Amino acid sequence: MNAFEPLLWTACAYGVLQIASRDAPRLWLLVGAVAGVGVLNKHTMLFIAAALGVGVLLTPERRILRTPWLWAGGCVAFVIILPHLLWQMHWHWPTIELQLNAKRYQHQPVSPLEFVAGQIQLMHPFTLPIWLAGAYFFLRAAAGKPFRFLGWAFAVVWVVGMVSQAKTYYLAPVYPIAFAGGGVAVERWTRARGRMWLQPATLALLIVGGVITAPYVLPVLPIEMVPRYLRLLGIKEVRPERRAEGEVPQLFADMLGWETVVSTVARVYHSLPKAEQARCAIWGSNYGNAGAVDFFGKAYHLPAAVSGHQNYYLWGPGRFSRDVVIAVGIPGDRLRRWFDAVELAASVPCPHCMPDREHTPIHVCRGLKIPVDVFWPKTKCWTCDVPEFAR
Numbered sequence: 001m002n003a004f005e006p007l008l009w010t011a012c013a014y015g016v017l018q019i020a021s022r023d024a025p026r027l028w029l030l031v032g033a034v035a036g037v038g039v040l041n042k043h044t045m046l047f048i049a050a051a052l053g054v055g056v057l058l059t060p061e062r063r064i065l066r067t068p069w070l071w072a073g074g075c076v077a078f079v080i081i082l083p084h085l086l087w088q089m090h091w092h093w094p095t096i097e098l099q100l101n102a103k104r105y106q107h108q109p110v111s112p113l114e115f116v117a118g119q120i121q122l123m124h125p126f127t128l129p130i131w132l133a134g135a136y137f138f139l140r141a142a143a144g145k146p147f148r149f150l151g152w153a154f155a156v157v158w159v160v161g162m163v164s165q166a167k168t169y170y171l172a173p174v175y176p177i178a179f180a181g182g183g184v185a186v187e188r189w190t191r192a193r194g195r196m197w198l199q200p201a202t203l204a205l206l207i208v209g210g211v212i213t214a215p216y217v218l219p220v221l222p223i224e225m226v227p228r229y230l231r232l233l234g235i236k237e238v239r240p241e242r243r244a245e246g247e248v249p250q251l252f253a254d255m256l257g258w259e260t261v262v263s264t265v266a267r268v269y270h271s272l273p274k275a276e277q278a279r280c281a282i283w284g285s286n287y288g289n290a291g292a293v294d295f296f297g298k299a300y301h302l303p304a305a306v307s308g309h310q311n312y313y314l315w316g317p318g319r320f321s322r323d324v325v326i327a328v329g330i331p332g333d334r335l336r337r338w339f340d341a342v343e344l345a346a347s348v349p350c351p352h353c354m355p356d357r358e359h360t361p362i363h364v365c366r367g368l369k370i371p372v373d374v375f376w377p378k379t380k381c382w383t384c385d386v387p388e389f390a391r
Contacts, residue, residue: 001042005173008038009048013150013177016052020061021146025069032073036080043095044170051156051174055149091314094382098310101383110165110240118168118238119158123175126209130202133189134181143188150177167240219252223352226252244355253357257350258292261328261360265293266300268326268345268362281320285329286381287312289360293328308379308387317376322368329360334390338375340367 015031018024038045056062064070088095110118120128137144138151157174160166190198215221215229227247230236237249246253265282272280282297284290284307293305305328306318326345327335335342348360368375378389 002169002172004041005038005044006176008034008041008045009173010176012038012045012048013052013153016056016064017147017150019064020056020149025064025067028067028069028073029076030073032076033080035073036077039077039081040084044173047157047160048153048174051153051160052149054156055152058152059149061146061149094310094314098382106242106383107165107240108242110238112162114238115162115165115168119171121235121238122168122172124209124213126205127179130182130186130206131175131178132182133185134178134183137181137185138178141185143184144181147181150181154178165240168238216249217251219255223248223252223256246352246355246358248352250354253352253354254288257348257353257357257360258288259296260350261289261348261362262292262296262300262302264346264348265326265328265362266297266302268364269300269302271345272324272364276324279319279321280324280326281306281318282326282328283307283320283330284312285309285327288357289328308376308389309381310383313376313380313382317372320372320376322372323366325365325368327361327363327365329357330363330390331361332363335363335365338369338389339365340369341365 011034012031015027015034019027019031035045035049038048056065123131135151135154138147138154144151154174154177157171161171186202187199190196212233213235215226216233216235221229226249230249237245239245239250243250248256269277269280269282280303282290282293282303282305284293284305286309287307290305290307290309290312293302297303297305303319306312306315306320325339332342332344343364344361345364346362348362350357350360375389379387381387
């Protein structure tokens with residue numbers, strides 16, 4: 001979903017820009033459609049929509065709000081969002097529950113300086129002059145006055161992100177706005193001073209910076225070399241989460257080890273008697289383990305996984321039975337409270353994974369002590385500390 005955010009945020013901002021510069025109010029229909037799809041992709045689309053609204057209200061471009069096409073565009077967005085809104089209502093607003101739990105159990109404070117450092121790191125430091133120039137162009141330069149609402153939108157997203165201590169990458173989709181303004185500002189400045197050589201020099205600098213920092217975001221180095229390279233660059237990720245991190249950034253660490261886990265689960269599953277295989281459930285501790293089973297499991301002839309983690313909980317217990325369950329990534333001491341017999345069948349090592357995944361236990365559990373329909377609600381976990389069954 002994050003991969004599509006820059007496209008959708010930029011398309012929304014560009015649509016409002018076209019409405020303001022071309023006096024084309026019918027484009028509110030298109031903006032409404034983009035905003036509606038954006039919300040279905042990720043709820044943070046509401047941030048850029050609100051920020052653009054604030055920006056327009058603070059500038060003379062507020063004139064574009066005085067049209068019935070704005071309301072028509074709002075209706076388009078509402079119709080697109082409505083099925084998802086009804087889903088949220090039906091399931092008692094799980095996204096709100098997730099966000100509250102994340103704030104309670106997952107997030108940790110980040111100072112304003114750490115937040116700023118995280119933004120510079122996120123965009124890579126060599127781009128800092130470009131997006132700062134873009135913010136200045138929109139907010140202060142005379143030539144940027146017709147587009148000032150974009151500067152205010154950028155500033156609003158930035159301030160809200162800092163105050164709410166959002167994860168650094170939450171702001172990533174707003175930077176195309178600042179880069180666009182920065183590109184114009186650099187071009188105007190170099191032309192006005194007859195220093196055209198600075199344009200290709202700027203491009204070369206950005207390319208060099210991208211090559212240097214690429215191993216931080218792209219899997220171009222052997223994984224065992226990544227920690228040493230990042231130490232050489234002096235890069236340390238700004239993390240607003242309590243989850244412990246190893247030497248490898250989470251971006252890479254959470255990519256590793258999944259098929260090995262699934263192949264081990266398959267070995268355990270196929271070692272069971274045929275009668276048990278027919279009614280055995282594979283229970284993942286979180287959507288990572290369950291999703292890996294669902295993604296790789298077809299090649300190993302595994303049944304679909306179940307989990308109490310986030311949306312997996314809503315999809316129900318599936319073939320979860322009181323007879324036999326393979327639990328993936330759940331400590332044995334938590335399982336023994338609920339099953340008559342718990343056997344550690346394997347432990348999958350992953351030295352470069354996140355610390356909580358360096359060893360993934362796989363247990364075979366038999367004899368659930370209570371009915372499945374009573375036990376399943378206890379597995380529910382919307383970014384909680386631990387689900388109820390593990391307390």
